[in-house]
Amino acid sequence: MEDSTVGGIREKLLVNTEAAAAAGDVEDETISSWKERFWRENKKIWVVAAPAIFTRFSTFGTGIITQAFIGHVGSKELAAFALVSTVFLRFAQGILLGMANGLETLCGQAYGAGQHHMLGIYLQRSWLVSIIASTVLLPVFIFTAPILRALGQEKEIAEMAGTMALWLIPVIYSFIVSYTCQMYLQSQSKNIIIIYLASISIPLHLFLSWLLTVRFHFGVSGAMTSTVVAFWLPNVGQIMYVICGGCPRTWRGFTLLAFKDLWPIFKLSLSAGAMLCLEVWYNTVLVFLAGNFKNAEVAIDALSICLNISGWEMMISLGFMAAASVRIANELGRGNAKAAKYSITVITTTSFAIGLVLFVFFMVFRGSVAYIFTENRDVASAVAQLSPLLAFSILLNSVQPVLSGVAIGSGWQSVVAWVNVASYYIVGVPIGIVLGYVYNLLVEGVWIGMLIGIVVQTVVLVVITYRTDWDKQVSIAQKRVNRWFVKDEVDDAY
Known part of the structure; x- marks a missing residue:
């Protein structure tokens, strides 16, 4: 019985793959010139590239805005934030973005093979793996101050950096949702929603940073509060979009299957992170x-x-x-x-x-x-x-x-x-x-x-x-x- 089921699945996949390939061949034959073929492929590329570029500009810009407002608080505060963001935050960001790229491989290939429901399962598995990785990184942010003092950094700057590092812990966990949802949506060319969310978060971050640091004089706390909101707001929007009907073919709800085959996912994610x-x-x-x-x-x-x-x-x-x-x-x-x-x-x-x-x-x-x-x-x-x-x-x-x-x-x-x-x-x-x-x-x-x-x-x-x-x-x-x-x-x- 099991062999027949597996055989049926493989036969179905083979039929879908051959049909897709045949459709691609037919499409190639109907294209009148290489210019039209080049243009069609470029449109497919920009559907993914344009939102990805805009989102990365938005993420990069969020840090620049925070740095600018903290710079108006004080020079030592600016030095502390620069230290934490360029060393510790970039370190964690690189690991989590890299691990999310493992999801990009799985979702992209599964979507191409017509296994649409597997994308939601892969997304949930990637959440679990990324949560584990983020939790392992927490001691670096909890003990930032003593780490910097041990490296010879000035005590006052090290203490400020330690405080800012604690504020950045929610940002670290925001990367889990941000990167995995981006890879999930990109693989099915549905990431235009990311542009809309990023377009809201940047102006909001500017307004909140001004309101909390300039208008109400909350200083570093105000700037960091605005930063956390700016990173999490698009994530809430992405999650709501995914689970509330935006991806009906690929999201079938939360499932215990997410806990299955975690080790192969972890190995692929680790390779991508490295x-x-x-x-x-x-x-x-x-x-x-x-x-x-x-x-x-x-x-x-x-x-x-x-x-x-x-x-x-x-x-x-x-x-x-x-x-x-x-x-x-x-x-x-x-x-x-x-x-x-x-x-x-x-x-x-x-x-x-x-x-x-x-x-x-x-x-x-x-x-x-x-x-x-x-x-x-x-x-x-x-x-x-x-x-x-x-x-x-x-x-x-x-x-x-x-x-x-x-x-x-x-x-x-x-x-x-x-x-x-x-x-x-x-x-x-x-x-x-x-x-x-x-x-x-x-x-x-x-x-x-x-x-x-x-x-x-x-x-x-x-x-x-x-x-x-x-x-x-x-x-x-x-x-x-x-x-x-x-x-x-x-x-x-x-």
């Missing part, structure tokens, strides 16, 4: 190494401006990474290897074109762009000197995240994690240290070394992607979704 964290922490290493140079204040100020610009641009790249992961996962789950390969070409071309425009912009206006952030001529001159490195970083960032997205959509997170270790920390960082310290190139030397690491990683990912047997990847994706398939108890009325 992959992304190794990339996020790479820039942190650059700041750390630059901070150890003697008499390099102007160069470090210039570096902070360049990294701020790069950070904003990276939000665009991460949007294309999301688009790549969704499109590749959907097509692999659907069984259409040809469409997956074509999607990689279109996404890479589109992202690279945007990166090339920004590359030219920063090369042409490198002498004046710094005055947006500072009036200091020495700092502006240093920014102009670093701008070619910034421009090349932006150009590389237009390709590398797309290839990471391909890896996420294909389920290669563990492979890419090892590629990141080798290219970043065995090649990039040592070369940067040698150029910066031994050859006395300072910040430029460290940055050149790290760019070499990114080049190595990009080349390796290009080779892996080019040499991949995508028909075999379709087979692997089908085995993955079939292994964790649970028969839907609800009739296929959708």
Whole structure:
């Protein structure tokens, strides 16, 4: 009886996959020209990329707004918040965002395979895994003050940072809902709701921050209260959208099946977390190494401006990474290897074109762009000197995240994690240290070394992607979704 049931499930999946692939072939044949085909694929990409870019700009902007209002409270408060947000919060954020990318693989491939009800089960399993990971991270935020004092930080700043870290604990848990719901909605191209919610949260954060810190003089407490509200408001909206009928094909309610097969989900999420964290922490290493140079204040100020610009641009790249992961996962789950390969070409071309425009912009206006952030001529001159490195970083960032997205959509997170270790920390960082310290190139030397690491990683990912047997990847994706398939108890009325 069991064998016949499994056989029936496999037969149904095979029929759905063949039908989807056939539909894709028919669609290809009906397209009159390569321009129309390119345009259709681009529309599918931007349905995912545009909301993802806007959401990441919103999240990045929330921290900038909080930092701006805390800066008006006091310089030590600003230093404490900068310390907590750039070190501890980014550390946790990288882990949770990376772990959510494991969900992106599963949801994308299951949706492409027509296993719509499995998305809700995967979402709940990811919630459980992310809650466990967030709870493990709590001691870092509870004991922030003694950790910073042990690292030699000034006592008053360490105490302020410890207080702010406690305020950020609700923010850590907000990332669970935010990232997992985004991946869940992205995989079925329903993330336009995220734009609406983010459009509300940013103005509200601005108003509340002004009201609580400027009007009522609540200081740091007011700014942090507004921050918690700004992070949680979109999450409440996303949850309500999911469970109250916004996703009837993929959400069938809470189920005990969420507690099944947690270990494989945890392993995939851990690989995804390691992959992304190794990339996020790479820039942190650059700041750390630059901070150890003697008499390099102007160069470090210039570096902070360049990294701020790069950070904003990276939000665009991460949007294309999301688009790549969704499109590749959907097509692999659907069984259409040809469409997956074509999607990689279109996404890479589109992202690279945007990166090339920004590359030219920063090369042409490198002498004046710094005055947006500072009036200091020495700092502006240093920014102009670093701008070619910034421009090349932006150009590389237009390709590398797309290839990471391909890896996420294909389920290669563990492979890419090892590629990141080798290219970043065995090649990039040592070369940067040698150029910066031994050859006395300072910040430029460290940055050149790290760019070499990114080049190595990009080349390796290009080779892996080019040499991949995508028909075999379709087979692997089908085995993955079939292994964790649970028969839907609800009739296929959708």
